[in-house]
Amino acid sequence: MKRRRFLKNILGAGTMGMFGVSTSPLMASAPAFSDYKALVCILLDGGNDAWNTFVPKGSSGSTGYDKYKDGRGDLAITNSEVTLPVSLSNGSSNPYYQAGDDIKAYKKGYYAISGIDQVGVNSLMPELAWLLRDGKASLIGNVGTLVEPLVNVTDYKNASKSKPHFLFAHNHQRRELFTGKANDTNLTGWAGRLADQWSGLHGGNVMGLNVSFKGQVRLMVGSQTQPVLFRPGTAATYSYLTQKDSDSHSESRVNAFKKLYALNSNSDPFINLYNTILKRSLDLNVLLNQYWKSDDQKKTFTAKGPYNEDLFSVPSKSNTGMEEELGGDLIEQLEAVAQLIYMGSSADKMNLNRQIFYVHFGGFDTHGNQDQDHPILLREVSLALYKFQKSLEELNVDQKVATFTISDFGRTISNNGDGTDHAWSTINSVVSNASEFDGGKFYGSLPDFTMGGDDDVTSKGRFIPKISVDQMNASLCSWFGVDDSIMTTLFPNLPNFKTDSAIDSAYLKKGGTKLFS
């Protein structure tokens, strides 16, 4: 801390000396981008059960279906390949349909993807299967929080090996995904640090690098930067404060509001902090009224969803043939992201260069009622990813955007009676149509599913991941334009995963190919 402050002072003084102007203390500034790119991070909050999402279907003894079934018991997906249709029809015509019973649909089987031998895609996710088939998505297997590689449970129990802090605890595992350092839950977020590094991006526009759909998420809080916060739907704007009506005078009132938050109050840190939040809210209000509030500013998508529904409308039970209606939360957020990407990427609108979006989809902590609650979540994830990708294609930015899922942790291979508990290794998805993207692949591996076996840190099937989530994020960041030289600022433990002296040897590879070339 002290050291950083010292460095900042030096740099601050330096810039003042050279240019004779006072600039905000900054460590680096944004590269001169001339194009647009976006990363979209989707948190499946609660710890998605990857093993029922991507069903281990191999015949190998330790990583295959039989071991999976051994742990899962009644909660296992059936070892049965479901034919992936070329398109969907309503109700009972859906490929996963099983007499309208969601639990049966959940367990019906999986889609096999050519070129992916390890897992099949749960039959409730035909759209994600299409994306994988078409080379627009890849899976990252056996991934999780890691400080350094851990080969097996002996390694895990070796006191000299560094492990993530507080495995199996939701908030701290999420925190470590966000800090980019699995043995530090107090660090700022990696996207926040990138925004710090790229200070000056977009010329100080309130719409900086980071946009969060779930509050002040640690991922996006840096030491000097914070995300802009959004909710789907019509954005909240100041109603009375800034609007004229018969008995008011908005200009004077807004000026008074501005003068009040500009009053310095004896350098009281809480007061000063709150003043900056008040200022931001008003700045954002101006921006929202300019670009977001009115419908005629928004893109009307002509592409259709898989049931021929309007692209971002939430399919009903009669479409999906399921017992439960979809919640729609993820679809609505990705619709809003699509609109923001439209505004951000369009030269005649905000004309931004780089954006990271954080989207949050909850409900994955399936300790209980998993076979009732998980199906509806998987169905929505698949639909939402597909719809979002369609919108990007219509906006002609599908080559400029990479969408990826992360989750607190994977879940136990064992079953607690009506659900699964907190574990570690999981499977993430990356969706993109970038020309540099190696789609349609399964990166990584599967754990040895033996309970109490070489990969299990307890006796319940909590498996050690072999790929660090930082490696996956670094691959995405590299494509996004983050220079190798600052990659360890974002992911301090990344060098532990190098295979040679170059930092890029820690990026995800399959054979000799990188996830993003």
Add this chain to the structure above:
Amino acid sequence: MKNSLQVLFFAFLILIFSLNISSCLRSDSSTSETVTNTSDGRCEFAKTNSSQNAVESDNQSQKAFRLLLQATFGPQKKDLDRVIEIGETSWIDEQLQYSSAYDAAGDNLTTNLEHYKIIARMAEPSTYSDNTSSFNNNFHGRTSDYQTAAWFEKALHAPDQLRYRVAFALSELLVVSGAKQRTRFRGDSLAYYDDILTKNAFGNFRDLLDEVAKSPAMGIFLSHQGNKKYMSQSKTHPDENFAREIMQLFSLGLWKMNVDSSAVKTGGDLVPAYTQEDVEQLARVMTGYDLVGNSKYGKTHRGAGEEWATPMEFTGSWHDFDNKSFLSKSINAESENVSSPTDLKNALDIIFNHQNVGPHVAKHLIMRMVTSNPSAGYIERVAQVFNDNGSGVRGDLKAVVKAVLTDDEARGNEYKTNKNFGKAKETLLAWTQFLRAFDVKPIDGWKSRDNATMTNTYNFPWLESTLGQAPLRSDTVFNFFSPDFVPANAHFSESCMVAPDLQIQSDTILIKFNNLISNAFQIQEKNKIIDKGDNLTSFGNSRKSNQFNYYINVDEELAVFEQALEGDQNGDFQGLSDKDDPRKSGAIIELLKHLDVKLTGGILPSAYHDVIKEHLLTVNWNNTKNVSEALAIIRDAVMLIVSSSQYMIQK
């Protein structure tokens, strides 16, 4: 007698301690950081915030106001008068001794659940046609609105404010939620849970743990309802959800702590408070509990027959009776024939007696009520009272609450010399303070979902989408915000300071809060309703069950303003007829003085008065009626104060 001796003892300790500090520090401590960074990057609270700078003390009224911000849902005149009359400590004692609905049956005080039932009967008369109707036969998403309404009645009007304020703070420690949960459809489970918190707010933490563990709302929320022992046939093991969170969040925290909440270290390393093995062992204890009246063990249909407002019942055939090893202690095996096993009692005793619980609870209550970055000394003093109330009793929350509020850091001039002291208000508390300041009442006549006419009942549906929080509506068990949230601000990150309450307060929520306040004046203020040609009765009758139903009034402000304007209170505001009337300026000054005292306790800097006055004086209001202009002036003055940092930050 014991209590006052204890206070004297602590006062003595504080004196010794602060004298000691003053001799160590070289200079003005106002720049000293509240918290320090340890080598592993973890923030720890400094030992003391105390400072010996001579500062001017607040007057009695300011001191009383500050206490009421910490201890109530918003200062009201009658509470202020009472504090000034009997003194701060006596007021705290009086609050702690108030009789409540939980003392004895048969009084006219209602519990949250009793009030919930009254509201449900009124809203759905055909469902609850007589007093014997079961409350479990009509579940739907709006039943949680009845719990919210019952909560607001107490928060806004209960004379024993402190009890409900502490219960609210506890609801952010032992979190259950009706947001996007099955409990939303059984508001009775939430009202009952709120009763557990409210009753034990002035009881013992051990009893609280016990009732929470057995409550249906928690059983559903953290999925130990219907939890089964290891089943060899299906190879299923017990659910670990509650077992983990009761330790991680409700009682112990992650790392082993000293009494002042600093981390215990072995060879420089932090020591985990519990292990995964402890979670698995406690999960075995938490088997065999399910809803009374459940048709099939482990399943729920939310409806008829299931009791969601009574402790879960125990069924031995699903329970693991074997011996367990938990937090380095043994829990012995028991016969499978016992109807009520002792392992839960033993396990909760082990948790309750862990050294972390005192500092964990102390820190939480201090941060919810007084300051975001308390000194380690403050935490230690309160934790010691948790460990022993002076009579050898551990977990006495009455004594703990008193220690939180009577501590020198809460009552002294600490906040004047230490700029890092204080906290942001939670949006929900900023809202209740506003409502209480303007004499809020439920509006009569609004229509329930069954089109029944509602009286004497508030309605705040989906409040969480406006404020980012609402009673028992956190998205997850991790509360609305994280206790270690560091905002993106150089001073906070470099001083390692937290501002949890601000994690949910930015951009959109600020805008929505501002709009909420403006709506209160434009739509739901009594004089404005009348000014628009309507009246309370017809306004009330027009309201629906998806709207916020309440009204406020600015009677006092109108009187103060007109009295200053023209020396009478006849309601004609003739001093506003001429926009250049010189009396207007003086009246605005008086109005702002009045609002300053009412909303901030009289601490609003003069520059604020000047800015607001300039706005109010220069605007041409274009009103055809003088009273309309008076209402507009009052509205703008209040809005500018309430949306300012001076209102939203509590020192």
